[in-house]
Amino acid sequence: VYIASDKIIIFSLYKKSVFPPQMKVKDQHFETIWIHPADPYVVQIIDQRYLPFRFVVEDLRTMEDVFRAIRDMHLRGAPLIGVAGALGMYLALTGWDAMAGPDDLKRIATMLKGARPTAVNLAWALDRMADALTDAGNHEEQIRLARETALNILAMERENSRLIGTYGLQLIAGMHGGHHEPVQILTHCNAGWLACIDYGTALAPVYMAHDSGIPVHVWVDETRPRNQGARLTAWELKQHGIPCTVITDNAGGYLMMRRMVDMVIVGSDRASVYGDVVNKVGTYLKALAAHDNGIPFYAALPSSTIDPVLGEGAMDTVIEERDGREVRNAEGWMNGQIGEVNLIPEDTQVSNYGFDISPARLVTAFITERGIVQANKTDILNLFPEKNLNPGV
């Protein structure tokens, strides 16, 4: 399916409104990132900028390739970014003539962290890599260790997603209760396998439910300004054969009021031990609507997302302000290629906060790799004692 070249268009997914049916990317066991099976010095990724219109696999050969792929969002999603950073350090070392010393490793880590400075997982993965590689005996062993450590991080992320899916599946099964009607799930942004290695966070339970024979239907918020819901989540679900409907970010509240949603599941970029959820901007509005209508609202997240330093309410989170071009413009397909249209004149003043905060009081529970936990400090610290910064208190 893939060929070793710098940028391979596997097939055009979208031509004059004909979407190739049954393109089971998932059934071919595609993950988001892997080492080339025939060339250990090449890392391959799905270049997500072209989805859902084209399925493009990109070859990354150097640390600089990885840096660009992360910075320019060929890939995104907290778990995936961390793995990409780790494999970036591996590629960096393959290009060296001799072993890298502790200072060299730190320098490589610092450079790669700069690709997405606010990504917690990226920093965590690179620090773990640097630690693991310091004690290597020689150059070859260091490269082998780098490869192993990066693949261990990858395997851990895959396993976290699988466990989140397994626990979340029980919630969906409980909601279904053996009825014939599909369980109606609303999600925001993309917290699917494209944001992870496989399965996803918010979507992992959905995939598992579907594969267990529980009928599900997903309402997908388009998620302006970058439309990751419309472009990535809808594509993922469709590839797996899961019915879904794309809606504007404005519509979910009305659907909940009409009882057309049974549960909301979102991902998270950072969470507090108090149960507050930092996630893609707009999540808070859906948490409010779910609460107002008595609909359960779940955040699916690996425990690496829980930041023990965050205060109650998580208002000490620094919310990234992104480029106004994303608000002024919309990207899509025209004339056989991906292009942008100016929604409004370029000199219009805009604001573009990337995330918001859903306070714990609106969150029913976290779905984690260790199980379901109610969104409060006592329960979260019981399940994750390592997140307690003051265990004596």
Added chain:
Amino acid sequence: VYIASDKIIIFSLYKKSVFPPQMKVKDQHFETIWIHPADPYVVQIIDQRYLPFRFVVEDLRTMEDVFRAIRDMHLRGAPLIGVAGALGMYLALTGWDAMAGPDDLKRIATMLKGARPTAVNLAWALDRMADALTDAGNHEEQIRLARETALNILAMERENSRLIGTYGLQLIAGMHGGHHEPVQILTHCNAGWLACIDYGTALAPVYMAHDSGIPVHVWVDETRPRNQGARLTAWELKQHGIPCTVITDNAGGYLMMRRMVDMVIVGSDRASVYGDVVNKVGTYLKALAAHDNGIPFYAALPSSTIDPVLGEGAMDTVIEERDGREVRNAEGWMNGQIGEVNLIPEDTQVSNYGFDISPARLVTAFITERGIVQANKTDILNLFPEKNLNPGV
């Protein structure tokens, strides 16, 4: 400024990111619709499909022209649609050789109502026209009456907006309290003068505050899928010199949580005597966020918007489901013209409800042409006793 031709591009507003500064459309006393000053058989409108990129005035000469202009949304906004319908009946009669009988008038009204079947104001204005014209003595008098009645409806709408502005101004002035900081107002969709004849509903108080020397800044929800906020509201405000910032529909909740919004003012397409507000989809989410953060949430509406038949909660409102193309595509400026981009493949399943309902418990008050009234049945029926369908009860 305008010339009698079928479609006149007055000037291109947007060329390679240069937005002509100080284009005071408003200062030239432009309204949204008028009878051509030199040709009484021509109605002129601002063709809003081209805003904010081009300012185009369109000549309407026949009932069919008016029908198309309403159906294809050359103009929109409840008050404006009603006036356009009335002037459409006037144009219809100018084309006749003899007086139209009661059945003819009903037929014309029915045809024009079909342009936007769910628009309450359109039906109301056309029924009022038909009633007024039935007793005309001859053809000439009927045309004169049609012209007068339509212009009376227009004048009434203009006056309603002016009064809403005057009352709403007091709320903004109270919020400002003589401080130096601008009052931060969030609005959704377009309820400005482009939706009315002049001033607007939600924006009328904002214009009056600005003109009274009270500093204001408006957060403008882009309002997917048709982006009336980004395209029309931001343009209107800019023409009048009012500072504003366009945000995605996802962002307003976070701004409110950060105390960056002092008050929310929206328009309404229909309201119940219980205080429930039917408005452009997404309004409910902002009402929830305002309530959650203790920020006042106002609906500015002429009393013609209050539908005495609606039940408590307004869930008996039929919510229009619009064409999925609006969700799949985005319209904007590219290569020197207005064009569309496919945000997602054309066979993606989408849903596109046009409106939602903000329950009275989330609404602080209505701003009406008779004053500010709290959003509950007792106060609303006290101010508008004619809306009481059971005055004895």
